[in-house]
Amino acid sequence: MNQSRLTTTALTALRIVLGFLFAAHGWQKFSEWTIAGTQASFAKMGVPAAEIAAPAVAVLELAGGIALILGILTRVVAALLALDMLGALFLVHASAGVFAANGGFELVLLLAAAAFALALTGAGRLSVDQALFGRDNSKLAVLA
Secondary structure (H helix, E strand, O other), rough: OOOOOOHHHHHHHHHHHHHHHHHHHHHHHHHEEEEEEEHHHHHOOOOOOHOOOOHHHHHHHHHHHHHHHOOHHHHHHHHHHHHHHHHHHHHHHHHHOOHHHOOHHHHHHHHHHHHHHHHHHHOHHHHHHHHHHOOOOOOOOOOO
């Protein structure tokens, strides 16, 4: 895939910022809220299987955010994070309207869209994915 410098810069910036935000939210679920607190919060919000969902989401957001920053398994991780945010949108935020100040879905929708864009495009040239899978003859080139 021949990408321009601007495309490479754009994908790298998107990946790093999005990865940082997801990692921060995952870390928050471990450190500030604790997993038990996150489970209780998820249950109160009506998230199904909150006792399983909370640690799974915390791990996905923290590890997935770090993976996005590095650009490793970006398409897979980004798709999972997009689904994570769509779950948050439909299970928790949709009924509150658009604006995040009212508990609405604007942030989770934006995070879902950004993750979906990376799932479609991949990590770009400045990534571990490109280094590992970017050769033209690679059977895993779809991951690059």
